[in-house]
Amino acid sequence: MDFANLLIQLLNSLQYGLLLFMLAAGLTLIFGIMGVVNLAHGSFYMLGAYLAWFLVGQFNSLVVAIVLGTMLAVVFGWLLEWLLFRHFYKRDHLDQVLLTFGLIYIFEEMRSILWGDDVHSVPVPEMLNWSIPLTDNLSYPVYRLVMSGVCVALALGLYLLISKTRLGMKIRAGAFNREMTESLGINIRLIHGVVFALGVALAAIAGMIAAPISSVYPGMGSSVLIMCFVVVVIGGIGSVRGALVAALLVGLVDTFGKVLVPQIAGMAVYMLMALVLLYKPEGLFKQ
Amino acid sequence: MSAPTAQLERLPRSIQFILWLGAIALAAFPLIPLDGGGFYLQMLSQMMILAIFAMSLDLLQGVTGLVSLGHAAYFGLAGYALAFLTPADAPISLWWSLPVSVLGAALAALVIGFFVVRTHGIYFIMVTMAFAQMVFFLFFDNKVLGGSDGIYINFRPDASLFGWTGIDLENKTTFYYFTLLLLVLVYAFLRRLLFSPFGRVLAGIRVNEHRMRAVGYGTFGHKLAAFTLAGALAGVAGFLWAAQTGFMNPELMGFHMSAHAIMMVILGGMGNFAGAIVGAFAFEYVMHFFKDLTKHWQLLMGSFIVLVVVFAPRGLLGLVERFSKKRETAP
Numbered sequence: 001m002d003f004a005n006l007l008i009q010l011l012n013s014l015q016y017g018l019l020l021f022m023l024a025a026g027l028t029l030i031f032g033i034m035g036v037v038n039l040a041h042g043s044f045y046m047l048g049a050y051l052a053w054f055l056v057g058q059f060n061s062l063v064v065a066i067v068l069g070t071m072l073a074v075v076f077g078w079l080l081e082w083l084l085f086r087h088f089y090k091r092d093h094l095d096q097v098l099l100t101f102g103l104i105y106i107f108e109e110m111r112s113i114l115w116g117d118d119v120h121s122v123p124v125p126e127m128l129n130w131s132i133p134l135t136d137n138l139s140y141p142v143y144r145l146v147m148s149g150v151c152v153a154l155a156l157g158l159y160l161l162i163s164k165t166r167l168g169m170k171i172r173a174g175a176f177n178r179e180m181t182e183s184l185g186i187n188i189r190l191i192h193g194v195v196f197a198l199g200v201a202l203a204a205i206a207g208m209i210a211a212p213i214s215s216v217y218p219g220m221g222s223s224v225l226i227m228c229f230v231v232v233v234i235g236g237i238g239s240v241r242g243a244l245v246a247a248l249l250v251g252l253v254d255t256f257g258k259v260l261v262p263q264i265a266g267m268a269v270y271m272l273m274a275l276v277l278l279y280k281p282e283g284l285f286k287q
Numbered sequence: 288m289s290a291p292t293a294q295l296e297r298l299p300r301s302i303q304f305i306l307w308l309g310a311i312a313l314a315a316f317p318l319i320p321l322d323g324g325g326f327y328l329q330m331l332s333q334m335m336i337l338a339i340f341a342m343s344l345d346l347l348q349g350v351t352g353l354v355s356l357g358h359a360a361y362f363g364l365a366g367y368a369l370a371f372l373t374p375a376d377a378p379i380s381l382w383w384s385l386p387v388s389v390l391g392a393a394l395a396a397l398v399i400g401f402f403v404v405r406t407h408g409i410y411f412i413m414v415t416m417a418f419a420q421m422v423f424f425l426f427f428d429n430k431v432l433g434g435s436d437g438i439y440i441n442f443r444p445d446a447s448l449f450g451w452t453g454i455d456l457e458n459k460t461t462f463y464y465f466t467l468l469l470l471v472l473v474y475a476f477l478r479r480l481l482f483s484p485f486g487r488v489l490a491g492i493r494v495n496e497h498r499m500r501a502v503g504y505g506t507f508g509h510k511l512a513a514f515t516l517a518g519a520l521a522g523v524a525g526f527l528w529a530a531q532t533g534f535m536n537p538e539l540m541g542f543h544m545s546a547h548a549i550m551m552v553i554l555g556g557m558g559n560f561a562g563a564i565v566g567a568f569a570f571e572y573v574m575h576f577f578k579d580l581t582k583h584w585q586l587l588m589g590s591f592i593v594l595v596v597v598f599a600p601r602g603l604l605g606l607v608e609r610f611s612k613k614r615e616t617a618p
Contacts, residue, residue, distance in 0.1 A: 037409055094549070094553065095600060097354070097356070097549065098592060098595075099592075102589045102591075102593040102596065106589035106590060107589075113583060113586075226416065226417070232413065233417060263429070267424050270417055271421070274418070274421075277414060278402065283410075
């Protein structure tokens with residue numbers, strides 16, 4: 001593999017890893033702070049992708065679609081938390097698994113009723129639809145770079161929100177000791193709503209920005225969900241930093257697995273997970 | 288992870304009565320002449336097979352408190368084992384293909400169990416799922432193993448013994464009774480196991496693993512044994528499934544299949560194996576019912592699942608028990 005090719009694969013793995021991080025961060029935040037196992041997280045990714053397709057069709061602009069779509073996702077997440085999830089914080093994990101599995105069915109069918117079962121594609125925005133030439137016959141699409149940039153910006157924003165702001169302080173306090181935080185007069189119910197909506201929004205944004213490079217199709221959430229689980233397990237459940245490291249690692253192993261040993265590409269990531277768990281049964285960054 | 292709610296280990300009379308009634312109805316069903324073409328016979332066979340599968344999971348989920356979201360892997364592995372063992376032009380003997388397939392599933396469960404049993408609660412759920420995905424992709428990506436299209440089994444296993452051909456599994460009714468026999472055997476075995484010293488340790492692990500370790504039990508070994516045994520019994524179900532349908536594909540070891548098993552166990556009621564049987568029949572019936580009703584059956588199925596979790600956390604048997612208790616205490 002020559003240098004240009006290696007660079008392309010590295011950029012691809014970085015982009016995939018960052019996308020996985022956006023999803024895994026939401027999943028692990030919701031688990032770490034509310035203790036909810038959310039199998040329906042992949043559905044939010046699917047929702048984002050379909051929203052992007054639908055809104056680009058209406059407004060003919062990906063940026064408008066992303067802004068509107070994010071707002072819709074936040075409202076949707078908030079409603080869902082208020083209607084269903086808040087009743088399940090103290091329930092068994094098993095009940096949460098079941099609840100969210102039932103939700104997968106419901107979301108999948110709602111998607112089918114609203115938008116049909118066809119495979120769609122979302123065009124790359126005109127402005128970003130060009131490539132940076134690396135050698136005579138290799139080039140790298142700008143959209144993928146911008147996508148990685150957006151992910152990095154959002155990851156930074158998330159970090160600042162959680163570690164530097166007053167709201168972030170309350171979130172951390174709530175995750176540490178719910179009763180104590182509540183008795184200090186902090187509205188935990190509100191915090192939970194915010195965190196859940198944030199998680200849903202992150203997953204939906206991931207779906208929206210990924211839509212132009214991967215097509216939009218039924219059931220697209222489930223494969224992504226399983227990858228997210230792997231990331232969260234490798235990183236250590238509840239740890240956002242662990243999710244970042246693990247997502248980049250998974251991106252590398254998956255991308256280079258496909259290039260170097262395509263026969264076992266589907267399994268490579270799971271082998272990595274098994275290896276990590278053999279040495280660290282609770283993930284790399286157990287809190 | 289908190290211990291699952293009340294277990295209903297010792298079955299009240301009302302539930303035992305229901306079980307006996309069900310067993311008699313199942314045994315009598317093929318005698319009813321209404322079922323032209325054997326459609327319901329096949330459907331009931333499948334339900335019984337899934338009931339075995341659900342019981343095998345209940346050993347982990349309800350008894351030991353380990354929720355496996357990858358149990359379908361062992362179901363699928365045994366089914367695939369039968370597919371590979373059966374030659375293209377002749378049936379294979381039941382008497383060694385069944386043990387070999389089941390042992391294969393058990394061996395896989397032993398190896399994977401070694402990794403997963405060390406983890407707890409939510410990790411266990413996710414890790415079992417991830418390993419099952421690994422198995423899924425092994426078969427999905429490899430043309431040699433049938434790939435995403437799956438693999439056909441042209442002949443059901445041959446059950447003749449020393450020239451005696453009394454059991455012909457190609458016959459639908461015979462296969463039905465063979466499945467029923469295995470269902471009853473597995474149930475009896477698991478019920479016996481539940482109240483054996485081994486089963487008591489497993490139940491103790493569910494309630495409080497730290498205490499069991501403090502008392503001096505090697506919980507790792509016990510959990511691994513339970514995981515392996517559950518894998519083997521899931522293998523029995525997978526073998527029967529492959530023999531009945533004559534077809535295996537990777538979806539049968541996927542995420543959805545594993546989640547179905549969990550839902551069957553919850554729907555019926557956990558930790559007593561009777562619930563798993565009831566749950567498997569009820570779940571399959573409801574799914575068929577919704578599929579006949581509308582194209583949008585997933586919406587109904589999803590809502591049904593959500594309603595069950597919200598309103599019947601102890602499953603159908605829990606409801607029966609509550610109802611019968613009320614009647615007994617009434618003046």
